[in-house]
Amino acid sequence: MKKRYIFLTGIVLTSTLFYLFLSMFSHLQSSIENQIREEFNKEQSLVTERIAIQLSEIFVDDATKNIQFIRQSFALNKLIEAINSRNRRDIDFWKKGAEKVFFAFLNSNTIYHHIKYADKDGNEIIKAARDDIAYFYKEEDDEVSKLENISDAPIFVNSINLNEGQVRILRISNEDHMDMNIGTPIFYKNQKKGAVIIGIEMKEVYSILTPVKHGKTSHTMLFTDKGELLFCSRGLTEGQHKGEINYILEKPSGGYAEIPESHGEKDILLATNSLKVGSERWVVAMESTADEVTGQIKRFEEQKQRLMVMLLLVGIVSLSYFFKAYSDKIKAEIRTDEEIKTSKKLEAINKELKNSKK
Structure with a gap:
């Protein structure tokens, strides 16, 4: 009965430890996912910034110099x-x-x-x-x-x-x-x-934007800060970019964020940067689906699962070892007690035999 109680207690402790480890790693995974998305979108933002600078050089700096040269x-x-x-x-x-x-x-x-x-x-x-x-x-x-x-x-x-x-x-x-x-x-x-x-x-200008990518599913767009679509490298219409347009109208100066859904895709990572062209402000946008980063997350998930299995096996082996050690200790104590009792009985018998001879 005592052994069964110890074994059940060990199982409860192991399950509790495993749950704590699982919770800790789930929280860690969520933090890593958010960090990966954040870093990926920052990189997209840097790409859009470089595009905006290049377009500004073409339409503002170079064009101004060239027309003055002609004039x-x-x-x-x-x-x-x-x-x-x-x-x-x-x-x-x-x-x-x-x-x-x-x-x-x-x-x-x-x-x-x-x-x-x-x-x-x-x-x-x-x-x-x-x-x-x-x-x-x-x-x-x-x-x-x-x-x-x-x-x-x-x-x-x-x-x-x-x-x-x-x-x-x-x-x-x-x-x-x-x-x-x-x-x-x-x-x-x-x-x-x-x-x-x-x-x-x-x-x-479109020939400059079309080949720019930051991932397999990414594509580049050009809007005005009023939400008018000037270009989309995938050929999508303005009506299919409602999520992007809403974000641009909210933050016309640029930034990066996650859009829940747009043009039939979910979890979109969007980055934008703006530039002044004449009396208009243009917004360069680049987006990718969350699938771009899930590959990295899936690899981490596989590693986490392997680690969980290893921890579980280590826990089971450790518990088995300590249970066996404790069980052997109990058995040794029981044997010692029995040997002492047997020794005392033998001594008592010997005394009785000696007394009977006298």
């Missing part, structure tokens, strides 16, 4: 001077010179699609487009592109009203595509003589 080009300024003097021969000569500068610029800066110079009334004087470069260098007799009046174009209206040296960046959205236009006014002897406009095709 200050010698051939263009000589053309404006010839137009001001109304010298037809000089106008034709410097117009061809300015066209060569425009096309050479487009040829060496592939992100830009077209360059225009229009007078203060919006009449295009020069129009150079990337699609027309081949025709230009063939020296066709016909004009490369049909010149138009762009006085109603938003980029011209915004640019012509600027002061000297100022630059306007404007996003133009059409049904089938979206472009960025950069414009700045041109002055001659402190008088406004028109504006230079450079166009960037957004597909060039």
